[in-house]
Amino acid sequence: MEKIIQHLQGAFDVKAVKKQRNDLYFVTVGKDQAIPAVTYLRDAEGFSHLVMITVADWMEKGVFELNYIVHNYQLHADISICTNIDREEATMHSAHHLWEQAWTYQRELKEMYGIEFPGSPRVDESFNLEGWDNIPPMRREFDTLKYANETFFPRPGRVSHDPATYMKQKLYPNE
Amino acid sequence: MSIDWIKLLFTLLGLFIVLNYGLLQYGLIRRITARIGKRIGMPVYQPYIDLVKNYAMRSQITHGVMFYLGPVFRLVGGVGIFMFMPLIYGSYYWSNYSFAGDVILIMYFMFFGMLGMALGASEGGHPYSFIGISRGLSQFTTVEVPFTLAVIAVAVQHHSFSLTEIVAGQQGGIMHWNIMTNPFAGIAAMLAFLGMMMASPFNVVQAPQEIPIGPPTEYHGTYLGLLQTNRAILYVSESILMVNLFFGGATNWVELIVKSFCVFFWPVFVGLVFPRFRIDQSIPWFLKIPLILSIIGIFMV
Amino acid sequence: MEDKKTFIDPDLTKRTVIGPNGEDITVDPIQDYFCDALPKKHEPKRAKIFENFFNWARAESIWVLGFGTGCGSIELYPLLTPRFDAYRFGVQMRPTPRQANLMIISGYLSVKTLKRAIRSYEQMQNPKFVMALGSCTINGGMYFDSYNTINRLDKYMPVDVYVAGCMPRPEAILAGFEALKKRIKAGKAEGANLYAENFETYKANQKKIIRDWNMPDYNW
Ligand code: SF4
Numbered sequence: 001m002e003k004i005i006q007h008l009q010g011a012f013d014v015k016a017v018k019k020q021r022n023d024l025y026f027v028t029v030g031k032d033q034a035i036p037a038v039t040y041l042r043d044a045e046g047f048s049h050l051v052m053i054t055v056a057d058w059m060e061k062g063v064f065e066l067n068y069i070v071h072n073y074q075l076h077a078d079i080s081i082c083t084n085i086d087r088e089e090a091t092m093h094s095a096h097h098l099w100e101q102a103w104t105y106q107r108e109l110k111e112m113y114g115i116e117f118p119g120s121p122r123v124d125e126s127f128n129l130e131g132w133d134n135i136p137p138m139r140r141e142f143d144t145l146k147y148a149n150e151t152f153f154p155r156p157g158r159v160s161h162d163p164a165t166y167m168k169q170k171l172y173p174n175e
Numbered sequence: 176m177s178i179d180w181i182k183l184l185f186t187l188l189g190l191f192i193v194l195n196y197g198l199l200q201y202g203l204i205r206r207i208t209a210r211i212g213k214r215i216g217m218p219v220y221q222p223y224i225d226l227v228k229n230y231a232m233r234s235q236i237t238h239g240v241m242f243y244l245g246p247v248f249r250l251v252g253g254v255g256i257f258m259f260m261p262l263i264y265g266s267y268y269w270s271n272y273s274f275a276g277d278v279i280l281i282m283y284f285m286f287f288g289m290l291g292m293a294l295g296a297s298e299g300g301h302p303y304s305f306i307g308i309s310r311g312l313s314q315f316t317t318v319e320v321p322f323t324l325a326v327i328a329v330a331v332q333h334h335s336f337s338l339t340e341i342v343a344g345q346q347g348g349i350m351h352w353n354i355m356t357n358p359f360a361g362i363a364a365m366l367a368f369l370g371m372m373m374a375s376p377f378n379v380v381q382a383p384q385e386i387p388i389g390p391p392t393e394y395h396g397t398y399l400g401l402l403q404t405n406r407a408i409l410y411v412s413e414s415i416l417m418v419n420l421f422f423g424g425a426t427n428w429v430e431l432i433v434k435s436f437c438v439f440f441w442p443v444f445v446g447l448v449f450p451r452f453r454i455d456q457s458i459p460w461f462l463k464i465p466l467i468l469s470i471i472g473i474f475m476v
Numbered sequence: 477m478e479d480k481k482t483f484i485d486p487d488l489t490k491r492t493v494i495g496p497n498g499e500d501i502t503v504d505p506i507q508d509y510f511c512d513a514l515p516k517k518h519e520p521k522r523a524k525i526f527e528n529f530f531n532w533a534r535a536e537s538i539w540v541l542g543f544g545t546g547c548g549s550i551e552l553y554p555l556l557t558p559r560f561d562a563y564r565f566g567v568q569m570r571p572t573p574r575q576a577n578l579m580i581i582s583g584y585l586s587v588k589t590l591k592r593a594i595r596s597y598e599q600m601q602n603p604k605f606v607m608a609l610g611s612c613t614i615n616g617g618m619y620f621d622s623y624n625t626i627n628r629l630d631k632y633m634p635v636d637v638y639v640a641g642c643m644p645r646p647e648a649i650l651a652g653f654e655a656l657k658k659r660i661k662a663g664k665a666e667g668a669n670l671y672a673e674n675f676e677t678y679k680a681n682q683k684k685i686i687r688d689w690n691m692p693d694y695n696w
Contacts, residue, residue: 148620152626157615215563217564217566233601395601
């Protein structure tokens, strides 16, 4: 693994490497280098399996962090290529030519976060939310409670409790 | 031509008895299946309730004329088999409308119901109906081949195409039954009978869990009620046919019910033990063992 | 932020196909493949005794549509196992909506599933009942603030019995069947007629959340 990371560092402009476990590394690269890095891992290092493409929304930093997690069946190891893209103009290079399942991931990301993947097939079709017309719901500025209260019919009288305090009151009322 | 009203009455009464018998038997089958699965199972009279409920559905929809006629044809097929089959040997009133060539007519009616169902189900337009029907027709065609040959073997043996005479030839103890005198044809017919009853190894036609229920996918309410009625009549009629052909017929109702009960339960028990065949497995199967057996049966005669 | 997407279902757009003899046939699936008659109200039989008898039969032979949503569909299968054995109560599974009487909504309904559930519900024939499992169908349960799951099922289709719990145990579901039977026998389970009478309200509620309504209003 160390060697693979060194190869990566040699070939690409790696910003940060984080070792999570012996078989799981997070490697941060620039936006334009992410897809080449994934391609390199797939073709040269045997990471042939795309585990997932996922996004973390860092609203405070104003970025989306995209993770491409790939798996090597010989080493039983994963490497995640991370890259930060701008939240406002969320556009990313598409990985559809590498794995077909990337189509679906990108379709989902487009729908849930509004990230554009130019060139990815069928990326504009709706995935889960048929006919969604609001801002993409997984962005953190989207207020789901408000939306749910406006859209669905909340039943009057429903209350939520914090489980810890509520159970404490119920079970040990004297403490 | 004068109509023998009493005979007609007796035939209808017989139909009624057979219907009830079939419904109870179906309930009993479900019960036995449940017991084998360590369940208690539904009440024996459940088929009656289902029937009432289905006839009492308030709204129905239709997909066209053939959609109406499908269940009707099927019912005609079931009743037709019954009408031309002697129930009790030696009784004038209980022998229904059997005549010299009734075996051939009965064989025809068997296929008739299936064809009617095919027309009706295809009008329903559900893809699973098509799959079910095409499987059903192809399987039924292959089932017919060994069965027909076995019937021909029996007919040659008794020099007659009349069920009454075939039964007459088998009187006089168990050693005179066709299953004993011509075991190959008998076994072939019994194997084909498995396919006719569409019990488990050969139930790709309806194949629960696969193409949900095949042909009757779109049928509901009264249509389904008709189909259920027919199922009760048809299956009992087919097992009575087997009794007549190979097990010496019956001289009274008790004998008839005991015998047809045993015959009826042969596919049930086989079905509980063996898993389902795919259609491409079952068709060659019917064209191999039963066919060879039935051909041997013909040469035996 | 994003302009509204208009998603057009390729199977449902109007198109022209060439017939076997070379003629042009215009196909408008919404018009041709579906019947758009609205649901009718079906009066119960006037003679009380018949209606009672039929209601008894309906109660004793409940055919359930095998349609599972949410967490609860996994709770339904034990019903058919030796331990709970719902067959004893005349409950059977039917694979097609045409033959089923009871629809079990077994948990949260996302908007996408709701669309399918409504279609299946409308294809069931008149005496039809709905049983809703779990707090998600009652008031949203733990998904009360989700952007994609409905909160109250009874705004979208008439519900006969609610079974509370998260998830209700099979025993509770059996108790729900008993409650439903009582309701049917008392002649109170007229969900289908209710749906036909208040069709406008139900449709308005459904269309409010199902934004790409690409099917006819009523699918018989
Ligand atoms: S009530 Fe609980 S178990 Fe049922 S669907 Fe909702 S979350 Fe799942």
